[in-house]
Amino acid sequence: MERMGSSVKRKATARQHKAEVMIAGEQLRLRLHDSKLIKDRRYHLRTYPNCFVAQELTDWLISHKEAPDRGTAVRLMQHLMDHDIVHHVCDKRSAFKDAKLLYRFRKDDGTFPFNTEVKVFMRGQRLYEQLISGRSSILQVREEQGMSYQRSFPGCQMIDWLLQNGEAESRRQGLELCRALLEHGIIHHVSLKHHFFDSALLYQFCINFRRRRRLAELLSESEGEGLGLGRAGEAGSQMQEDSTDSPFVLRRTPSQDGNSTFLSVQPSKEIRVVSSKRRGSLPSQQNGPGGYFPPAALSSASLAKCNPKSVLRRSVTCQELLSPGAPFIKRVLTVVGDAVGWGFVIRGSPPCYIQAVDPGGPAAAAGVKVRQFVYQVNGQCVLHLDYRAVTRLVMTGPRTVVLEMMEPLD
Numbered sequence: 001m002e003r004m005g006s007s008v009k010r011k012a013t014a015r016q017h018k019a020e021v022m023i024a025g026e027q028l029r030l031r032l033h034d035s036k037l038i039k040d041r042r043y044h045l046r047t048y049p050n051c052f053v054a055q056e057l058t059d060w061l062i063s064h065k066e067a068p069d070r071g072t073a074v075r076l077m078q079h080l081m082d083h084d085i086v087h088h089v090c091d092k093r094s095a096f097k098d099a100k101l102l103y104r105f106r107k108d109d110g111t112f113p114f115n116t117e118v119k120v121f122m123r124g125q126r127l128y129e130q131l132i133s134g135r136s137s138i139l140q141v142r143e144e145q146g147m148s149y150q151r152s153f154p155g156c157q158m159i160d161w162l163l164q165n166g167e168a169e170s171r172r173q174g175l176e177l178c179r180a181l182l183e184h185g186i187i188h189h190v191s192l193k194h195h196f197f198d199s200a201l202l203y204q205f206c207i208n209f210r211r212r213r214r215l216a217e218l219l220s221e222s223e224g225e226g227l228g229l230g231r232a233g234e235a236g237s238q239m240q241e242d243s244t245d246s247p248f249v250l251r252r253t254p255s256q257d258g259n260s261t262f263l264s265v266q267p268s269k270e271i272r273v274v275s276s277k278r279r280g281s282l283p284s285q286q287n288g289p290g291g292y293f294p295p296a297a298l299s300s301a302s303l304a305k306c307n308p309k310s311v312l313r314r315s316v317t318c319q320e321l322l323s324p325g326a327p328f329i330k331r332v333l334t335v336v337g338d339a340v341g342w343g344f345v346i347r348g349s350p351p352c353y354i355q356a357v358d359p360g361g362p363a364a365a366a367g368v369k370v371r372q373f374v375y376q377v378n379g380q381c382v383l384h385l386d387y388r389a390v391t392r393l394v395m396t397g398p399r400t401v402v403l404e405m406m407e408p409l410d
Helices: 006-034 052-062 071-084 116-131 155-164 171-183 217-221 232-238 318-322 363-368 387-396
Strands: 038-044 046-053 087-088 102-107 142-144 147-154 186-189 203-204 261-263 268-273 290-294 328-336 343-346 353-355 373-377 400-410
Touching: 006 071, 006 116, 006 171, 006 400, 046 052, 046 268, 052 102, 052 217, 071 087, 071 217, 071 318, 102 343, 116 171, 147 155, 155 171, 155 203, 353 373, 373 387
Parallel strands: none
Antiparallel strands: 038 046, 046 102, 087 102, 142 147, 147 203, 186 203, 261 353, 290 343, 328 400, 343 353, 373 400
16 A cells, blocks of 8 residues: 655645644634734724734733743744734734734734635544544544554544535545545544555544644744644644633533533524534534534534524525515624634525524624524625635634624514
8 A cells, every 4th residue: 555755744744833833823813812912003093903012912922921032922923924824914024023013813804815725724623623522433542553543543434424424425525535634734644654545544633623732832843843743643642632722613511411502493402513514613613504603614614513404494595585575684793702713503505594503602692593694794795605605704704703694573
């Protein structure tokens, strides 16, 4: 069986580091929002929304023990700039300066590059969350050539799982997806010897998406120390799947059996977050025609497999929603995401609607309800878009999402 070439390994390692940077950057962004360091600021008679002062951030990184000194803090932020996580508000500077200059996270102004690499990353994050949350997960302790590996899975079983959960339409498509995940440093062969095959060879996720990162790890990894990226069996031992600090998972309410629940039709009915076909992240990390919303992906997003039965009492068309005198009322709602997301699930192709709401999340507090139809996201009409496109808008936009909803009068 063909072995994985050194060039593929190098590319996977580089992309894996990129994924770690994206996770660490997003976690930092959410912490700075919570600390009120990111806010609208005025300079020379102009207001710059959702930005921070470099000097203040440097102070914050040192006081929160993310950097031992100002020089290291600057290097950390420069690393985020080099990876398109942060930029100067006017894009006049390519270097991060420890001064009274304004910078902004690209996720807060919609300039974050939503390229193929990011899509694969979000897809991998979504699949990871589904597999970790599942009751009968294929991630188990297994042996290969006399060695035991934590949370490993045979390639053939992963493809079976993708087909069973609607993540792939054929074994060939499943194989292509898994190969992309491996080439982007999301999964790897347990002994790093093989590419991905539809066989009994064992593989693992290289990244624990839930682990809280320390920014100093980014510099260590870029310098070749590889902290947090573990090899083979070490990767599994570093996993802390019980952690709930990840901003890349949907907001969840713990229940007695350890599963997450969202409020759907009646409070007595639960929607278990096991899979979904799009970030349902963060919208809906998806699994079906729906998406989650916290800060992760997607057609590749974070997925929760919600109740497969639609909460709608009847099907509704875009034409019906727009017709004069239709029994719907428009409501504008502002949802401010917290450290784990927005807390709602969308489903459907045009028009999209709210399938479930976390009763303790930001969306519920803002007035988001099941059966509402999504009309606009941050001022952009999405009535004729499918859930993937709507999810993408939320995921790549600012933490504060302005939704215009159409709510049935009955």
